[in-house]
Structure formats: C-alpha cells, structure tokens
Amino acid sequence: MPDLATRRERLACLRRMVIENREEIARVIDTDFGGRPRQETELLEIVPLLKGLRSTSAHLKKWMRDESRHVAWPFQPGTAWVRYEPLGIVGIISPWNYPLFLALGPLVDVLAAGNRALIKPSEITPGFSDLLQRLVSAYFDADVVAVETGGVEVAQAFSALPFDHLFFTGSTSVGRKVMQAAAANLTPVTLELGGKSPAVLAPDYPLDKAARSIVLGKFSNAGQTCIAPDYVLVPEAKADALAREIISGIETAYPAERSESGYASIITERHRTRLLEAVQEARDSGAAILRPSGDYGEKFPPTLVINAPEEGLLLSEEIFGPILPIVTYRTLDEALAFIHRRSRPLALYVFTDDGEARRTILDGAISGGVTLNGTLLHVAQDNLPFGGVGKSGIGAYHGRDGFRRMSHARSVYKPGFINTFERLGPPYGRLADLAVR
Ligand code: NAD
Numbered sequence: 388m389p390d391l392a393t394r395r396e397r398l399a400c401l402r403r404m405v406i407e408n409r410e411e412i413a414r415v416i417d418t419d420f421g422g423r424p425r426q427e428t429e430l431l432e433i434v435p436l437l438k439g440l441r442s443t444s445a446h447l448k449k450w451m452r453d454e455s456r457h458v459a460w461p462f463q464p465g466t467a468w469v470r471y472e473p474l475g476i477v478g479i480i481s482p483w484n485y486p487l488f489l490a491l492g493p494l495v496d497v498l499a500a501g502n503r504a505l506i507k508p509s510e511i512t513p514g515f516s517d518l519l520q521r522l523v524s525a526y527f528d529a530d531v532v533a534v535e536t537g538g539v540e541v542a543q544a545f546s547a548l549p550f551d552h553l554f555f556t557g558s559t560s561v562g563r564k565v566m567q568a569a570a571a572n573l574t575p576v577t578l579e580l581g582g583k584s585p586a587v588l589a590p591d592y593p594l595d596k597a598a599r600s601i602v603l604g605k606f607s608n609a610g611q612t613c614i615a616p617d618y619v620l621v622p623e624a625k626a627d628a629l630a631r632e633i634i635s636g637i638e639t640a641y642p643a644e645r646s647e648s649g650y651a652s653i654i655t656e657r658h659r660t661r662l663l664e665a666v667q668e669a670r671d672s673g674a675a676i677l678r679p680s681g682d683y684g685e686k687f688p689p690t691l692v693i694n695a696p697e698e699g700l701l702l703s704e705e706i707f708g709p710i711l712p713i714v715t716y717r718t719l720d721e722a723l724a725f726i727h728r729r730s731r732p733l734a735l736y737v738f739t740d741d742g743e744a745r746r747t748i749l750d751g752a753i754s755g756g757v758t759l760n761g762t763l764l765h766v767a768q769d770n771l772p773f774g775g776v777g778k779s780g781i782g783a784y785h786g787r788d789g790f791r792r793m794s795h796a797r798s799v800y801k802p803g804f805i806n807t808f809e810r811l812g813p814p815y816g817r818l819a820d821l822a823v824r
Contacts, residue, residue: 388473389501391448397498397531398444401491402437404526409433411518412487419486419512422686423651427608432488435767439492439785442769443499450499450790453799461811461822464803471794473501475551480542480565482557483509483654484611484707489579490519493554494532496789502552503531507545510538511654543568550574552793556613557581558705559730559778566781577782577792579613580775581705582732586616586762587722587748589739594625596760597738598632601711602640604736604762606689609651610709611658614734616762617706620722623715630677630691630713637679637689646681646688653687653708662687662708665700669712672696703729719744723751731755731777736762755779 389397405412413428456467477497481490490508497504506523508516513536520534527533535545546553546568555565556579569576586604588597604616621629641650653659669692670676677691687709695701695712702712716722726732735754739745745759755775756765766773766785774783784792802808811819 391451394447394451394499394501395444397527398440398447398495400526401494401498402440404522405433405436405487405491408518408522412515415514415518416486416512419483419514420654421652422648423608424649427651428487431607431612432485436488436491436495438767439495439769442786443495443790446787447499447790450787458800461808462800462802463807464805465801465807466803467798467800470797470799471500471791472797474793474795475502477502477504477552477554477793478545478548478550479504479506480545480553480555480557481506481508483511484608484613486512486515486519489556493556493577493784493789496784496793497554498532499790500793502793504533505545505548505550506532506534507542508534508536510536510542547571552577554784555579562780577774577784578780579773579784580733580778580780581613581707582775582779583617583702583705583729584614584732584734584736584754585726585752586619586736587719587726587738587752588619588621588625588629589719589737589741589744589748590622590625591741591744592738592760594629594632595636598629598636600736600738600761601633602636605711606637606640606650606709607763609653609687610711611651611654611707612763614756614763614766615707616711616734616736617732618702618712618714620714620716620725623717626693626713626715630693633691633711633713634677634679638681641679641681641689643681646679647684647686650683650686652685658708659687662706662710665704665706666690666692666710668699669695669701672699719747719751723748726752731775731779733775733779734758734763734765753777755783 413425416428417423454469458465458467479493516536520536523532523534546565549572553569553574554577559580562578562580566576674695675693678688690710692712731753733755735757737748737759758765769786772783772788773785774780811822
C-alpha cells in the first residue's frame with residue numbers, strides 16, 4: 388500500500404506535469420474547441436486543478452490517519468477503528484467540456500487514496516486526449532497512471548473492464564450504459580452527470596447583481612458547463628427587466644470589439660445544430676428571442692428566450708450551450724413545482740437576501756449542490772463534496788470526500804485483555820441474560 392510520501396510524490400508529479408506544460412495544454416484545448424479564451428482554460432481548469440492538488444497534498448496526512456470508533460459495552464475493553472485503504476485500479480472516463488479538469492480532478496482523489504488509474508478521455512477533444520496520453524506516459528510509470536484514447540467502441544470496452552471502481556463524468560444517458568457495463572463486474576461507480584440546473588430569483592434580490600452572476604455562470608465556455616444555470620425562474624413582473632439586465636451584462640462581459648475572441652465556440656457542428664434547432668422550435672411556438680449587440684462571427688451568440696414552451700427542447704433537455712430560457716412564476720410554490728417536474732438537478736442557484744425565501748427554496752428543491760447569490764462557486768470549494776443526486780449523479784468527490792470515495796473504509800476490531808463478548812457463552816448463563824436486557 389503506497390505510503391504518504393509516495394502519494395505526495397505522485398501528486399507533486401501531476402502538478403509538475405500540468406505546470407511544465409501549461410502553455411501547450413491551453414493551446415491544444417483552444418484548437419480542439421475551434422476557439423476558447425485562454426483565460427477560461429486557466430481560470431476554470433488549470434487554476435482549480437492546481438488549487439485542489441495543493442489542498443489535498445496538505446491535508447493528506449490527516450485524512451490517512453486511522454479513525455478510532457466508539458465500542459459498545461459488551462465489546463469493552465476492546466478497540467475499534469477504520470483504516471482508509473486504496474480500492475485498487477480506478478477507471479476514469481471523462482468528457483470534452485473541461486477536458487483537463489474533469490480527467491485530472493478525479494485523478495487527484497484517486498492518487499491521494501493510493502490507487503492506480505487508467506484514464507479514457509473524450510474523442511471529441513482529440514488534440515487534448517493525445518497530449519494527455521503523451522504527458523502521462525512521460526511523467527508516470529505506466530502501471531501507476533496510463534491513458535487509453537479512442538471513441539465510443541474503446542469507451543464501451545473500457546467500461547467493461549473489471550476495475551475496482553469506475554469514475555465517469557458525462558451525460559446521464561451514457562452514465563446509464565456505464566453503470567450497466569460495470570454491473571457485470573460488480574464494479575462500483577461514481578457517476579458525475581448532467582441535468583437542468585435552475586437559478587431562482589426571489590422577489591427581493593437586485594436584478595443587476597443577479598444578472599452579473601448569471602452571465603458569468605451561463606456564458607463562460609459558451610454555456611458548455613455541467614453546472615451552468617440552465618434556466619432562470621423569475622417573478623412575472625420582473626422578467627423583462629431581468630432580461631434587459633442580462634443583455635447589458637453580456638454586452639459588458641463580451642464588449643463589441645472582443646465579442647468573438649473573448650468567447651468560446653460550440654465544440655462541434657452537431658452540437659451547434661442541436662442548439663439552433665432548439666431555438667427555432669421555441670421561435671416557431673411564439674417565444675421571444677433576445678440577443679446582445681456585438682459581432683460573434685461564426686460563434687453561437689448568447690441567446691435569451693422568453694416564453695419557451697414547457698414541453699419543448701429548451702425546457703425539457705439539458706441545454707449545454709449559450710441559450711438561457713427565462714421562465715416566470717407568480718409564487719415560490721409555483722417556481723418549486725416547475726423544478727419538481729424535472730429530474731433532480733446537479734446545481735441550484737438561489738438569489739435572495741430574505742432568510743425565509745432562502746429556506747423555502749432550499750427545503751423545497753433538491754439538487755447536488757448549491758451556490759447562494761452567485762453561480763458555479765460551490766464547485767471551487769476544496770472542502771465541499773461535489774456531485775449530483777438522482778439522475779444528476781451518484782457519489783461526490785473533491786477534498787476529503789473524494790479521498791474517502793476513492794478509499795475502502797476497512798473496519799478493524801481488537802478485543803482487550805478480556806474478550807467480554809466471548810464470555811457471554813455458550814453455554815449461556817447469567818451474563819448472557821444481563822446482555823440481552
Ligand atoms: P458523453 O456522455 O457523451 O461522453 C463522456 C465520455 O463517455 C467520453 O469519454 C465518451 O467517449 C464516453 N462514452 C461514450 N459512449 C460511451 C459508452 N457507450 N460507454 C462508455 N463510455 C462512453 O458526455 P459529453 O458530451 O462528453 O459531456 C457532456 C455531458 O457531461 C453533459 O451532460 C454534462 O452535463 C455532463 N458533465 C457532467 C459533469 C459533472 O461533473 N457532473 C461535468 C462535465 C460534464
């Protein structure tokens with residue numbers, strides 16, 4: 388079992404790998420996307436990965452300690468404790484939208500817990516996947532970490548391997564297939580999936596502040612973020628004013644002269660077509676479509692949709708692009724009912740300074756995680772578990788929770804100088820009668 392020093396050295400090696408190849412990583416991701424601002428790769432991938440690495444390395448000694456547990460009287464004076472041991476070999480399957488952070492973020496927890504890993508990155512970012520394979524084989528022994536590249540066939544074969552744990556990040560539909568493949572080997576899974584994450588604006592909250600946070604969360608990486616606010620619920624009387632604030636927020640974030648260069652592309656033509664069709668469907672059914680000024684060139688411009696049909700694509704499937712439906716409500720109960728008609732989301736954003744409204748929304752809408760009066764930021768907290776609930780995922784990672792998820796909690800009991808329980812019998816006598824009382 389790898390000791391603390393070995394684990395820390397592996398984490399340090401991962402850190403060196405990223406730092407020494409920072410430029411190339413950002414360049415390759417930019418090419419795979421057909422244009423993504425370097426700052427987005429830095430701020431949303433490289434920096435959080437390095438921050439998580441530093442924090443995990445610093446706390447690892449404490450997390451690895453055996454944990455003493457209470458012993459009930461019939462087992463006294465014995466001692467009981469839990470050892471956090473490696474699971475073995477962990478398979479990691481990652482998506483294209485944050486190709487670095489979602490392949491190597493799980494690896495931090497996997498290595499911290501003393502495991503070995505095999506990674507299958509996405510075929511949709513081929514440049515990055517090849518680079519990752521090259522870097523990992525240069526920095527790590529192949530029996531500690533290795534990368535297997537390829538498309539759906541490779542992915543299917545990969546998920547059928549008898550891993551000790553399979554860590555999947557991607558869509559809910561593929562997650563279901565991965566879990567089915569893993570079941571044949573009784574391989575436990577962690578599934579980090581998608582969904583429709585709502586932002587709920589309560590009547591008291593300033594629209595301009597909410598708009599700023601929503602623009603950041605929704606239009607970074609052109610909306611291709613698993614925890615991006617998928618749609619906004621807003622009091623009926625405030626919908627138009629909120630739309631104006633969001634449009635103005637977009638124009639500030641992506642000023643006309645830089646609206647194309649400062650903004651990410653949609654990853655493939657297929658994804659772009661899906662988004663265009665969803666907007667067209669909403670337009671055909673009478674929804675209003677709003678766009679900011681600015682020249683987005685070939686890129687898919689930020690798009691607001693008011694009065695999208697509830698049964699249409701925009702309000703029934705995960706959007707995963709820069710389209711924001713604005714949905715109105717009359718009472719908070721009506722807003723909660725709207726959320727409930729959909730699967731449990733990965734994230735929830737609540738904008739209010741009113742304690743009662745906050746409690747009502749938090750109690751009334753289930754989600755994997757929450758940021759209050761902001762978007763995305765709960766994922767950046769090294770000490771919070773990150774994961775979904777229901778159809779948005781199984782299991783959480785990051786920090787100590789990730790270390791534990793990737794560990795086997797092994798129970799150990801050691802009797803004291805008298806083994807009280809064995810004295811109870813058989814043959815059963817007075818002591819056994821006392822114990823069952
Ligand atoms: P995807 O499910 O299409 O692909 C993810 C990975 O699965 C890829 O590596 C792919 O090669 C592999 N794969 C494809 N078919 C497979 C099969 N049959 N068996 C095994 N593996 C297979 O997802 P995507 O399009 O790359 O990513 C977008 C989705 O991921 C969105 O739904 C988004 O919400 C979700 N996501 C979730 C998180 C999270 O942390 N919860 C993070 C990012 C993305």
